[in-house]
Amino acid sequence: MITVDEALSIIRDHRPSFPTERMELRNALGRVLAKDVVSPFDIPLFDNSAMDGFAVGSPEGPWEIVGEVAAGATAPGGIQPCEAVRIFTGAPVPTRTYGIIAQEDASEQDGLLVGEVRKGGHVRLQAEEAPVGHLVAQKGATLTPPHLAACASCGLATVEVRGLPNVTILSTGNEVVPPGQSLQDGQIFNSNATALSSALALRGIRAQVRHAPDSQEELRAQIHESIQSSELLITTGGVSVGAHDLVRATMEEAGFHLKFHGVAVKPGKPIAFGTREDGKAWFGLPGNPLSTWVGYLVFVSAWLGDEFQCESRQIAKTMDRKPGREEFLPAKQLPGGEITILNVIGSHANFGLLESDGLVRINPNGITLAQGENIEFLPFPWNRNR
Secondary structure (H helix, E strand, O other): OEOHHHHHHHHHHOOOOOOOEEEEHHHOOOOEEOOOEEOOOOEOOOOEEOOOEEEEOOOOOOEEEEEEEOOOOOOOOOOOOOEEEEEOOOOEOOOOOOEEEEHHHOEEEOOEEEOOOOOOOOEEOOOOOEOOOOEEEOOOOEOOHHHHHHHHHOOOOEEEEOOOOOEEEEEEOOOEEOOOOOOOOOOEEOOHHHHHHHHHHOOOOOOEEEEEOOOHHHHHHHHHHHHHHOOEEEEEOOOOOOOOOOHHHHHHHOOOEEEEEOEOEEOOOOOEEEEOOOOOEEEEEOOOHHHHHHHHHHHHHHHOOOOOOOEEEEEOOOEEOOOOOEEEEEEEEOOOOOEEEOOOOOOOOOOOOOOOOEEEEEOOOOOEEOOOOEEEEEEOHHHOOO
């Protein structure tokens, strides 16, 4: 049985690269940027007003109001020290402007403008946010709404992003039925397909979902159809050693060469990974929900290019454990930044992540985790931008 790090090394060695694609900004949320984005011009492009008010030509008035400039108008000529121009938010500032008096701070006396002004007051300077050539978004960034808004402010309608694989999720087992149907004795609802498809959707992947009962003929047919349309096949259940665990043999029959089967990790020990000569890959995840989550977050994510990077956190309270396999357990981050490890009743439990912010990675040899001790913490993808 191999270690987690050994498994990750194998996965990375078999991680393909997909052609990049250019996408409209409105469709690029959650995608990974394939090239740096730099500003093609200064932002702001010109000095402009931060307020509705009056641009004045000297530090002391009164000033004669000689004109008006609105947002979107052509930049006016310069003003003289004794002059003022009524100006609106976003409008280009006249040359030789000393500063802008906000409308609520200005008044009129004997037909002249009076008020107090500070040098450069309420003026947004050209390039103060980003000069031409400024790095707006770095290659490898997962695009968020602020990224996309910044790209739009640069006049970009599209961005180049990493290509994504077509993915099929294939759940297995006679006991598993889709949510919304009626349960018969001994059956459970299929939560794993929803877990995986929603996690993949965060990366911009719209996975196809299939199901096969414990029948090798049915499983063979579903795998064959999945291979035709997908570069990655994720199965859940059927990878242990029971009489009804048919997935491994059927995948090998379909041309997948096994790279590993079994990792010294808890939960998720029976996980399998294989590839075909045509570059297509398969992950066989255990059917227990927490095992499926660990399999996806730690191993499948690595194949998708989401590097496995933990953060250092301190343990909020002492915890005893049995040494053995490396563990990944749900944990909650407290307001002070410490981590408390949550109690879960087993890998079959599906609610273990509801109150969690991520997983802690626990050394296989440790017996006592002491309060204040540093521990590795893997934030969930949906929490990383908080």
